[in-house]
Amino acid sequence: MSPADVSQVLELRDVARHFGGIRAVDGVTLAIEEGAVVALIGPNGAGKSTLFALMMGELVPTAGEIRLDGLDMRGLSPERHSRLGIGRTFQAPRLFAGLSVAENVRIALLARAPESRRWGPSGWGVSRARASHPTPTHTPPPAQPHIRPSGQGHSHNAEPTNTPTPAQARISPPAQTHIPPATESPGEDELEAALAEVGLSGQRELAALSLSQGQRKRLELAMVLALGPRLLLLDEPTAGMGVEERATIMRLVMGAVRRRGLTLMFSEHDMETVFAHALRVVVMDRGTLIADGAPEEIRRDPHVQQIYLGSHMGVDAS
Amino acid sequence: MTSLRRRLGPPSDWSPALVLLLAAAALPAFVSSEYVLLAASMIVTMLLGVSFNLLFGYAGMFSFGQAAFYGLGAYVTVLVVNNSGVGFYVALLAGVIAAALVAALSGTVLVRLEPIAFIMLTFALADLFEFAANHAHTLTGGDSGMIANLPNSLSVIVGVDRVYYVILGVATVVLAVAFVFVKTDMGLLLRGIREDALRARTLGIAVDRRRLGVFTLAAGVAAAGGGLSVLTAQIVYPSVFAWQVSANALIVTLLGGVGLFSGPALGAVLLGLIDFYVGRLTTNTLLIDGVVLLTVVLIAPRGVGAGGRGGLLAAPVTLLRRVRALARGARAGATG
Numbered sequence: 333m334s335p336a337d338v339s340q341v342l343e344l345r346d347v348a349r350h351f352g353g354i355r356a357v358d359g360v361t362l363a364i365e366e367g368a369v370v371a372l373i374g375p376n377g378a379g380k381s382t383l384f385a386l387m388m389g390e391l392v393p394t395a396g397e398i399r400l401d402g403l404d405m406r407g408l409s410p411e412r413h414s415r416l417g418i419g420r421t422f423q424a425p426r427l428f429a430g431l432s433v434a435e436n437v438r439i440a441l442l443a444r445a446p447e448s449r450r451w452g453p454s455g456w457g458v459s460r461a462r463a464s465h466p467t468p469t470h471t472p473p474p475a476q477p478h479i480r481p482s483g484q485g486h487s488h489n490a491e492p493t494n495t496p497t498p499a500q501a502r503i504s505p506p507a508q509t510h511i512p513p514a515t516e517s518p519g520e521d522e523l524e525a526a527l528a529e530v531g532l533s534g535q536r537e538l539a540a541l542s543l544s545q546g547q548r549k550r551l552e553l554a555m556v557l558a559l560g561p562r563l564l565l566l567d568e569p570t571a572g573m574g575v576e577e578r579a580t581i582m583r584l585v586m587g588a589v590r591r592r593g594l595t596l597m598f599s600e601h602d603m604e605t606v607f608a609h610a611l612r613v614v615v616m617d618r619g620t621l622i623a624d625g626a627p628e629e630i631r632r633d634p635h636v637q638q639i640y641l642g643s644h645m646g647v648d649a650s
Numbered sequence: 651m652t653s654l655r656r657r658l659g660p661p662s663d664w665s666p667a668l669v670l671l672l673a674a675a676a677l678p679a680f681v682s683s684e685y686v687l688l689a690a691s692m693i694v695t696m697l698l699g700v701s702f703n704l705l706f707g708y709a710g711m712f713s714f715g716q717a718a719f720y721g722l723g724a725y726v727t728v729l730v731v732n733n734s735g736v737g738f739y740v741a742l743l744a745g746v747i748a749a750a751l752v753a754a755l756s757g758t759v760l761v762r763l764e765p766i767a768f769i770m771l772t773f774a775l776a777d778l779f780e781f782a783a784n785h786a787h788t789l790t791g792g793d794s795g796m797i798a799n800l801p802n803s804l805s806v807i808v809g810v811d812r813v814y815y816v817i818l819g820v821a822t823v824v825l826a827v828a829f830v831f832v833k834t835d836m837g838l839l840l841r842g843i844r845e846d847a848l849r850a851r852t853l854g855i856a857v858d859r860r861r862l863g864v865f866t867l868a869a870g871v872a873a874a875g876g877g878l879s880v881l882t883a884q885i886v887y888p889s890v891f892a893w894q895v896s897a898n899a900l901i902v903t904l905l906g907g908v909g910l911f912s913g914p915a916l917g918a919v920l921l922g923l924i925d926f927y928v929g930r931l932t933t934n935t936l937l938i939d940g941v942v943l944l945t946v947v948l949i950a951p952r953g954v955g956a957g958g959r960g961g962l963l964a965a966p967v968t969l970l971r972r973v974r975a976l977a978r979g980a981r982a983g984a985t986g
Contacts, residue, residue, distance in 0.1 A: 387936050388852055414854030426852075428845035431838075439842040443853040520653070561852060 341403075341563050341595045342387065342418075347396035348619075349382055357408040358619035359396070364563070364597060369589065371610030372599040375639060379425055380599040381474075384567045385598075388420045389413040399504040400563075414443070419561030423568045423599075425548040429541040433551055436540050437526050440555035529556040530584055537567040546577040550584065557588050562590065566598040570605055578602060582609055603640075607631070615639070657833050659911075660959045664829065664931035666912035669918060671825070674818055675806040683810040689816050692884050692922035693821045695902055697875030699914025700828050702899035704868040706880065708832055709861060710844030712765060715772030717871045718779050719749040719894035724886045725783060725790060725871025728798045738804055742820065742877040746870045753869030754862065760923075761861035780891035796889040797882050806882055817878045824874045829911060831867060840864055841909075872899070901939065905946050907961075917940025948972060 343366040357379040364370055372380050373501040385396060389410045398405045400416055408416075430434050517622040519560040527533045535543065540551060547570060556564065569585055570578040580606055589596045597627040600606045606613060606627070615623040623633045630636055658664065674693065678686050698720055705711040723745040730741035760771055783790045790796055802808050804816065831837055841856050843850045851857050880886055889895075898921070906917030921939065928938045946953070949969045952960035960968065 377713060390852070410851040411847070411854050411856055420852050422849075426846050426849040427851065428842045432847050435838060435841075439838060439850070439855075441854050442839060443850070472764055555853065588774045620872065 339365050340364065340399075340598075341368075344383075344387070344399050345391075345399075345401075347383075347386060348394045349386055349391055350377075351586060352393045357386060357393075360619075360621050361396075362614060364595060364622070366595055367593065368595055368597075369609060369611045370597040371606040371613045372597060372616065373601070373603075373613060374599075374616035374622075375605055377618075380616055381567055382619075383616070384420065384565050384599065387413075387565055388418060391419060398460060414559060414561075417483065417560075417562040418565060419559050419563070421549070421552045421556055421563040421569065423571055425545075427540040427548060427551055427555075428541075429539070431540060432537050433527065433532055433540055433543070434536040436525060437523055437553055437554050437558055440558035441522060441526065444559050452520035456611045460637040489553040517567070522637040524556045526554050529588065531580075545572045546574075546581065549573070549581055553581070553584060553588070557592075560592075561594065563595045564597070566596070568599050568601065570600065570602055579617055585609075654726060658761070659833065660957070662955075664911045666955055667825070667915045669820055669975065670912075670915050671818075671822060677956045678811045680813060685808050686814045687806070687882060688922055688926050690817050690920045691879075693817050693900055694875045694879045694882070695797045695922060696915045696918035697878070698872055698895065698899040699873035699902035699918055700825065700866040701875065701909075703863055703903045703914050704828060704832070704871065706834045706900075707903065708837060708844065708893050709864045710847075711839040711861060712867070713863065713865075714767050714769045714864040714893070714900070715774070715776040715943050716868070716895050716899045717891050717893065718772070718776035719753060719869035719872035720753060720874045720876035720879075720895055720899075721776070721779055721783065721888075721891035722749040722869075723791070723876030724830040724880050725796070725876075727877035728796050729789070732796070732799045738800065738816075738881075741876065745877040746873045749873030749876075750870040753866045755877065759805060761858055761865055773896070776893065776896055778779045780888050783888035783891060790888070793888055798883075798946050799966075800881070800884065804881060806884065813881050817881060820874060820878055824871055828867075831864075832911060836860070836863070901943055903953075905943065906953060907955035910953060910955045912955045913953050917953070920954065947952075 334461065336516075340363045344362040347357060347360045347362075348355065358384060361414055362381075369394060372383070374380055381390065383423075383595050386393055389408050390414065392407065400418070403416070405413065414420075428439060431439075514519060518635075524533065530553055532547060532550055532554065537549060540548070543551060549571075553566075553569070569581055573581065575643075585596070586595065586600070586609055599612075600610075610627055612629050613623070613625065614621060615633070615636050617639055622639075623636050624628055625633075656783060670945060674689055677689050683821040701716050701719070701919075705713045723742075726745035726748040726956075727738070727741045727761060730736060730744045731738055733742075756775060760768060760775075763771060768949075776789050777815055784793055784817070788791070798820030801878075804813055806813050834895065838861060839855060843855065843860055846858050876890060880892070902921050904915050905919070906915065907912030924942055925935045928935050932938070948973075949965040950956065950960065950962045956962070
């Protein structure tokens with residue numbers, strides 16, 4: 333499928349999920365490389381959210397296989413998916429609504445599994461599952477650039493000499509990125525840092541259900557980041573937001589991705605957001621993958637244009 | 651210090667229970683043995699409520715079968731006291747352990763169920779034990795019950811106060827365990843699971859294992875209540891497994907406040923007093939209980955112990971809102 337020197341974080345092969353006669357996801361093959369920033373687009377009902385649920389283990393594929401670092405993920409619970417380093421947000425943010433903002437993040441900090449030391453900026457940890465896994469342990473830290481097959485987009489974790497994306501250009505210099513060992517119980521400092529990162533320090537004692545949509549999205553992001561994931565799956569991070577809020581959350585997301593060297597896949601309806609941030613765009617329609625490539629290719633793809641006729645495909649956000 | 655305050659949560663959550671405990675400790679000095687026995691039964695009911703509250707209030711698991719564990723605690727305590735040389739406390743501990751074991755085993759299946767199935771099967775579990783207690787004559791004496799051969803030092807006839815303090819002492823220890831459990835990280839994780847189990851799962855929390863843990867703990871708490879009930883009753887009948895016992899766990903928690911630490915204690919006192927005084931006038935105490943429960947649910951839906959909206963202090967506001975909603979409904983009905 334791809335050269336062996338490229339590290340594929342997540343691989344989907346002929347993944348399908350049928351609900352009775354409905355083929356929500358139908359034969360999707362996709363590989364996400366380490367450090368990639370992938371946008372998943374497609375009209376409503378294309379199967380994007382189902383694909384996310386499959387990648388998180390909330391749904392079991394009807395057919396096909398999903399591998400994380402070569403490890404077969406079929407039948408593993410969402411808990412295991414999380415512990416193996418996948419962090420996921422939902423289209424409608426799922427929070428612990430009756431609890432305070434601080435409690436929400438504290439739970440995420442507590443949930444950070446001690447047995448699977450996840451990817452931090454310091455490099456790969458070896459979890460039990462990974463240790464038992466046949467592929468050799470990865471040594472390069474996430475900031476290492478990777479060679480990619482052509483047409484597969486560019487490494488997001490590029491060296492500073494690479495042309496920065498507009499998002500990167502806007503981002504202020506990296507803040508402290510220290511993620512303490514997972515065995516430590518979460519302290520106040522850590523909680524405060526997690527809240528500050530998404531700008532919710534002032535709301536820490538509010539009930540999560542009293543937050544605005546944008547704040548909810550930010551809180552959910554803080555919770556997922558608190559886990560120290562290596563792969564972020566964000567289901568419509570800007571849904572239901574105004575232009576300004578959209579820019580804010582994407583700035584937060586891209587800042588976290590860059591500082592922590594994460595791999596990111598996000599689904600999105602707003603094409604400006606997609607073309608401003610994604611280094612690779614995957615298009616779904618009616619459960620199948622109809623296009624996959626660099627943003628420019630996708631923009632020119634007649635099939636995609638047909639689906640998005642009348643939408644913002646022509647807007648050049650870069 | 652701030653961390654401790656944060657962990658303890660608002661004093662309105664736990665201070666009523668503390669005040670009631672202190673009052674309970676002083677009680678025998680002021681009242682006759684009739685009231686001391688009443689207080690003892692309140693304490694036992696409170697433990698039953700605490701057990702339900704741990705599950706429903708903190709973890710969102712609606713069990714309608716806490717009688718299974720309450721009854722197991724009672725039966726195992728009596729069986730061990732009667733058939734071995736060990737003292738009451740060891741027998742009580744055996745009852746608690748037996749119930750916890752049954753919960754840990756049955757829980758491996760039960761905690762994975764959908765809410766409705768969980769309600770039905772916890773109910774069925776208690777029913778199963780009631781059936782067994784009724785039919786295992788040689789072991790339990792069937793529906794004639796089984797008299798507890800307690801030493802004189804633990805006889806209510808010899809000394810009510812002494813028995814009362816044993817009940818209060820054990821209950822305080824159990825309450826302290828429950829308190830520590832809900833106020834530490836375990837309690838917070840459970841409240842998260844209660845709010846959104848899928849979110850908890852996708853954060854990597856082992857939801858089923860946490861649920862099994864609290865199910866086991868709650869069983870132990872109910873069993874302690876059942877074991878202590880033996881002290882005042884001196885006999886155990888299959889009716890300790892009856893659904894009314896499970897219902898009492900639910901009623902006192904709803905009355906006092908679901909998810910409030912003091913809820914079951916307040917509810918148990920309220921229900922105990924109502925039954926005591928109403929019981930002098932009529933034998934239909936259940937009818938009055940129902941009316942009281944309905945009233946509380948209508949005017950203070952979050953329980954008498956809850957502060958703010960939906961609490962007892964806000965009852966006039968809640969009542970007014972309900973009356974207005976009714977009037978609106980009536981108008982809409984008349985015009986529509």
